[in-house]
Amino acid sequence: MIKALKKKYALSDQGAKDLLKGIVYSVLANISLMFPVILLAIVLNQLLAPVLGASAPEISAAVYTVIGIVILAVVFIFHYCQYTATYLGTYDESARRRIGLAEKLRTLPLNFFHQRDLADLTSTIMGDCANFEHAFSHTVPQFFGAVISTGIVCIGLLIFNWQMGLALLWVAPISFAIVILSRKWQEKLSKKHMNARLELAEGIQECLETVQDIKACNQEEDYLRKLDAKMDAAEKAQISSEMTTASLLTTGQMFLRLGLATVIVVGNSLVVSGDTSLFTYILFLIAASRLYDPLSGAMSNMAELFSVQLQVNRLKEIEKYPEETGEKNIHTNGYDITFDHVQFSYEKGKPVLRDVSFTAKQGQVTALVGPSGGGKSTVAKLAAKFYPLDGGRILLGGTDIAPLNSTMLMKNFSIVFQDVVLFNNTIMENIRVGKKDATDEEVIAAAKAAQCDEFISKLSDGYQTVIGENGSTLSGGECQRLSIARALLKDAPVILLDEATASLDVDNETEIQNAISRLVKGKTVLIIAHRMRTVEAADNIVVLSDGIVAENGTHEELMKENGLYHRLVDLQTASANWKLSV
Numbered sequence: 001m002i003k004a005l006k007k008k009y010a011l012s013d014q015g016a017k018d019l020l021k022g023i024v025y026s027v028l029a030n031i032s033l034m035f036p037v038i039l040l041a042i043v044l045n046q047l048l049a050p051v052l053g054a055s056a057p058e059i060s061a062a063v064y065t066v067i068g069i070v071i072l073a074v075v076f077i078f079h080y081c082q083y084t085a086t087y088l089g090t091y092d093e094s095a096r097r098r099i100g101l102a103e104k105l106r107t108l109p110l111n112f113f114h115q116r117d118l119a120d121l122t123s124t125i126m127g128d129c130a131n132f133e134h135a136f137s138h139t140v141p142q143f144f145g146a147v148i149s150t151g152i153v154c155i156g157l158l159i160f161n162w163q164m165g166l167a168l169l170w171v172a173p174i175s176f177a178i179v180i181l182s183r184k185w186q187e188k189l190s191k192k193h194m195n196a197r198l199e200l201a202e203g204i205q206e207c208l209e210t211v212q213d214i215k216a217c218n219q220e221e222d223y224l225r226k227l228d229a230k231m232d233a234a235e236k237a238q239i240s241s242e243m244t245t246a247s248l249l250t251t252g253q254m255f256l257r258l259g260l261a262t263v264i265v266v267g268n269s270l271v272v273s274g275d276t277s278l279f280t281y282i283l284f285l286i287a288a289s290r291l292y293d294p295l296s297g298a299m300s301n302m303a304e305l306f307s308v309q310l311q312v313n314r315l316k317e318i319e320k321y322p323e324e325t326g327e328k329n330i331h332t333n334g335y336d337i338t339f340d341h342v343q344f345s346y347e348k349g350k351p352v353l354r355d356v357s358f359t360a361k362q363g364q365v366t367a368l369v370g371p372s373g374g375g376k377s378t379v380a381k382l383a384a385k386f387y388p389l390d391g392g393r394i395l396l397g398g399t400d401i402a403p404l405n406s407t408m409l410m411k412n413f414s415i416v417f418q419d420v421v422l423f424n425n426t427i428m429e430n431i432r433v434g435k436k437d438a439t440d441e442e443v444i445a446a447a448k449a450a451q452c453d454e455f456i457s458k459l460s461d462g463y464q465t466v467i468g469e470n471g472s473t474l475s476g477g478e479c480q481r482l483s484i485a486r487a488l489l490k491d492a493p494v495i496l497l498d499e500a501t502a503s504l505d506v507d508n509e510t511e512i513q514n515a516i517s518r519l520v521k522g523k524t525v526l527i528i529a530h531r532m533r534t535v536e537a538a539d540n541i542v543v544l545s546d547g548i549v550a551e552n553g554t555h556e557e558l559m560k561e562n563g564l565y566h567r568l569v570d571l572q573t574a575s576a577n578w579k580l581s582v
């Protein structure tokens with residue numbers, strides 16, 4: 001049972017045990033609610049007996065009072081236990097689930113994050129987990145509790161008097177069938193609603209991230225119109241899903257109440273014919289009022305369970321995603337990076353790299369140049385094993401990186417990306433990301449080498465200044481220098497520089513390049529730069545065009561070849577003389 005609950009609702013061992021405990025206490029709490037009904041039937045039977053000329057056992061008011069108090073105590077105890085088992089258990093499980101998800105995300109390959117949409121992931125981690133909290137505290141135990149306890153009571157009532165039992169219960173299977181048979185329909189509408197909500201979340205996130213550009217292009221109206229359309233779609237999907245569920249549910253619940261009419265009709269005729277006692281009749285009338293409430297509740301819970309199952313499936317998708325594996329002990333013979341007939345595509349059928357082969361030697365600077373979209377950044381990312389290849393091999397010091405553990409492999413790389421990522425933390429900690437155990441002195445030395453010291457000293461709190469989300473309080477060039485400082489601090493044997501000096505002015509660029517020159521001594525350096533001037537001194541230049549290596553050699557060799565590289569240099573020289581004219 002615990003295993004089945006674990007599997008169905010993606011629970012931990014403890015979570016499944018707590019849920020089972022919650023269900024058992026829900027059953028007991030529901031059954032305990034029948035005790036006052038039985039006591040009431042007995043009291044009514046005794047009160048009405050003289051009026052109706054029937055006989056009933058004489059019980060004193062004191063005895064009824066004592067039994068009443070005992071029943072109240074039992075009801076209270078079971079409800080208290082149900083409350084603690086379901087609510088406390090659920091919140092503990094919720095904490096475990098969130099921590100588990102975070103742990104899982106930590107172990108997933110980078111590929112996963114490139115495949116999944118950020119808004120979708122946020123919605124699973126935040127929204128779905130909050131929905132689970134509600135479902136597992138207010139719905140799941142109550143549903144199973146109501147179904148099991150009323151099932152037991154129904155069996156008892158059928159054994160006690162099968163005719164009256166049938167009159168009371170014939171409606172239940174039909175009512176439940178209305179809700180169960182429409183499950184596929186409800187699920188389809190819930191899915192539609194969920195997708196519309198996700199699209200809206202993506203739209204809002206995109207809007208917040210690009211608010212500057214939207215305003216700069218005077219696109220607010222157009223953008224808000226599109227966002228409005230997404231809101232309308234989400235609203236319509238929600239109304240349609242909820243209205244359908246509510247209509248089906250109300251139909252089922254109304255049908256259930258028909259049972260009261262059949263109890264009255266059948267009970268009347270059985271009492272009149274003398275086939276049943278007045279006590280039985282009264283008992284079934286009261287039972288009808290008590291039994292249909294939990295059954296109605298169970299039907300509502302069932303509808304919520306259908307929708308929760310969709311979210312559980314999304315969670316299971318993350319939990320099932322194969323974790324980052326691979327050899328953790330990495331042995332390489334030096335740090336040459338070799339691309340050996342590499343083929344790669346982001347989307348099936350759309351090749352981005354076709355048969356790319358070259359070697360970036362240790363102790364040398366290898367530059368990747370070429371027209372935009374030629375595949376330079378992709379090559380740099382593949383060198384660090386961000387994605388699996390479609391064909392060919394990438395070797396680090398003669399070792400194929402495909403079977404290696406990415407996290408361990410990454411220890412050999414210092415990377416400065418085009419898009420700098422900074423955290424909403426102090427400058428000191430943002431640089432320290434490069435080397436967790438670096439001393440303050442080491443961090444400051446790296447910052448000085450990356451020409452950061454000057455602007456940092458002008459900030460009110462110096463290295464302790466908090467720089468806002470993704471360095472929002474700094475300029476593009478300052479962010480880039482921090483990212484270079486981070487790479488300098490890491491001091492790994494392989495250095496990937498993707499447009500590392502793109503946001504710097506000429507003075508800064510020269511100084512940073514001096515710093516980088518110190519950093520790269522004896523290392524394998526793969527550098528992507530659009531300014532040909534930056535790569536003239538490179539030991540090897542790989543010209544990538546349309547996913548293939550078009551040319552390969554030193555600046556002088558490539559200039560002699562008079563091919564694509566030559567044309568790119570000419571173009572840049574021409575553009576250097578370009579002036580803005582009005």
Ligand SMILES: Nc1ncnc2c1ncn2[C@@H]1O[C@H](COP(=O)(O)OP(=O)(O)OP(=O)(O)O)[C@@H](O)[C@H]1O
Pocket residue numbers: 114346347352370371372373374375376377378379
């Ligand atoms: N995450 C991605 N998903 C799908 N396609 C992508 C992705 N990243 C890049 N591409 C595509 O792959 C091709 C190569 O892109 P890449 O960024 O490697 O080129 P690049 O030479 O670095 O370009 P640029 O000089 O403009 O930065 C392009 O056609 C691009 O549209």
